[in-house]
Amino acid sequence: MPGTEQVQVQVQQQARRTGRSTRSGRSGRRTRWAAEAGVFLAVAFVAAGVFGAVQPATGIPPEVVQLTQFGPAVAVAAVALLWPGRIRDRLAGTLPTRERSGRTAGRRVALLLTPVLIIALCAGGGLLTSGSLPVTGPQAFTHPVVLVVAAQFLGACAEEIGWRCHLQPLLRTRFGPVAASALVGVLWGLWHVPVFTHEPAYAAGFLLATTAMSVILGLALEGVRSNRLLLAGGFHTLVNLGMLYVTDETAAATAPMLILGAACLAAALPWLAATRRAAHRAPDRITDATAHGAR
Secondary structure (H helix, E strand, O other), X not given: OHHHHHHHHHHHHHHHHHHHHHHHHHHHHHHHHHHHHHHHHHHHHHHHHHHHHHHHHHOOOOOOOOHHHHHHHHHHHHHHHHOHHHHHHHOOOOOOOOOOOHHHHHHHHHHHHHHHHHHHHHHHHHHHHHOOOOOOOHHHOOOOHHHXXXXXXXXXXXXXXXXXXXXXXHHHOOOOHHHHHHHHHHHHHHHOHHHHHOOHHHHHHHHHHHHHHHHHHHHXXXXXXXXXXXXXXXXXXXXXXXXXXXXXXXXXXXXXXXXXXXXXXXXXXXXXXXXXXXXXXXXXXXXXXXXXXXX
């Protein structure tokens, strides 16, 4: 019957158009995701390089704050200028909200206690390998401890608004929580370009540390919709202060950096185990932890 054949042809043509439209839409979403990540990374690297070059002229001591830490914050601002609609979704939960934190309260406390474990493991490793603990007293610095702590926290938050509050939710739309966190950690480590002027073992220890810490942060902040920046910044600050005052990882020696990497990996294992147990109860879906999906 001619009429029936025409209807079938029209249905087939419509199906082909719909298929092409669906594939085109998916391709467009992938392109937008890659473009946003590419702009963020490019600006973060360039801005950090510029800040690092001008720091000596400012007279600001690096033990107080490193201006390179503000590179990721500048990158977030660049992304916000290009895609203002998306940045609101990405940064959802960055600041305090009225949402109750009962479901994630335990993870928040555990996150802020994890740096204590990392530094304790570093101190123990240092004692075993060198027989001494190179504690640096506050009097070793010319600036008050309160100023150092405040500046360290500010710098840590400038980093974390980019890595954990923007890039982590962005990658979370494409990958599971562990994969997204590990990828952010690798990129975060590579962003510390001066580290790679040291010997390979030192750089390897540092990359292991950033990847393991990023996994801890990513898993701890999964599903957290309030105070993400303060939590990530607090974790980051505590680790930095421990490295500054308790251990000698800042001395650019290889052995302490390898110990730091091993300590961070050991601290990440309980988080990975807890995530695995939770995945058995509720299989993960690749969704944005703080937004409504990739745009």
